[in-house]
Amino acid sequence: MAAAAGAFSLREVLSAFQAAVTERREVLLGPYLRGWRGLVRFLNSLGAIFSFISKDAVAKIQIMESYCGGERREEYRTLQSMVAYELASGLVDIQRRSEHPDSGCRTVLRLHRALRWLQLFLEGLRTAQEDSKTSTICTDSYNASLAAYHPWVVRKAATVAFCALPSRNAFLEIMNVGTPEEAVVMLGDALPHISSVYGITEELYAQHKLLNLP
Ligand code: 1PW
Structure with a gap:
């Protein structure tokens, strides 16, 4: 069944991440955030139980959208220009969250750490047997990525939410x-486009020693 015109499709989310990478391997924040907006719509379509997960993502997307539409929007055109601008202007708390x-x-x-989870999860979904449990794929990919940064209570709540995920085919x-079958091909x-966005960001953050920002 083809997606109805105007209906939500994960394809658009993934093509936003594709559009986010320029020829010079810069990451454009506009398409990056558009990809995230789509992901949130997708998460919400999975049911209310996922709204606690999407809520924090929405708050973070909003913070970024306000920079991208604000006075300094030129500095926030790409991830690279944002990092350069914020570091040069002393706008990043390095030791602990304060000013x-x-x-x-x-x-x-x-968002970057959460993207890794998404990447692992979708890759797991793509390569799993037809009868595999989505909740297991999701829990495994979460434990291998984002869980390391979450306190116990968030990990617990997330793991409970994953149990509500539908079967792989659904x-x-x-x-x-x-x-x-078509979804698997898509x-x-x-997925290589998400990997590419993830890889470029990881490299940029490592270069500037930003991977552990409080
Ligand atoms: C079905 C697979 C979908 C993957 C989508 C990823 C969405 C990820 C959002 C997870 C949020 C869990 C609850 C919030 C935790 C925050 O404390 C945490 N935020 C994230 C995105 O990990 C850390 O943010 P903070 O508290 O340092 O501002």
Whole structure:
């Protein structure tokens, strides 16, 4: 079944991440945040139980959108220009959150870590057996990534929410990109773009020693 015109499709999310990388391997914040907005819509379509997960992502997306639409919008065109600007202007709390609790650098870092989870999860979904449990794939990818940065109570709540995930085939259909087989092909095409955004960000943050921002 093809996605109805105007209906949500995970394909658009993934193409936003594709559009986020320029030829010079810069990451454009506009498409990056558009990809995240789409992801949030997707998470919300999974049910109310996921709204606590999407709520924090929404708050972070909003912080970033206000920088991108603000007075200094030119500095926030790419991840690279944001890092350069915020570091040069002393706008990043390095040791502990104090004067600049919501810097673009620390806010994107949280989204970046969550993107790794998404990447592992979708890759797990793509390569799993048809009868695999989505909740197991999701829990494993969470434990291998984002969980390390969350306190016990968040880990617990997240793991409970994952149990509510639909079966692999139902999940592939919610993505709205066609049959489960077509969804698997789409994931195979699209995941390298998410990996690329993730890899460029990781490298940039490592270069500037920003991977542990409070
Ligand atoms: C089905 C797979 C979908 C993957 C989408 C990823 C969304 C990730 C959001 C997880 C949020 C969990 C609850 C919030 C925790 C925050 O404390 C934490 N935020 C994140 C994004 O990890 C850290 O932010 P903070 O407290 O340092 O501002």
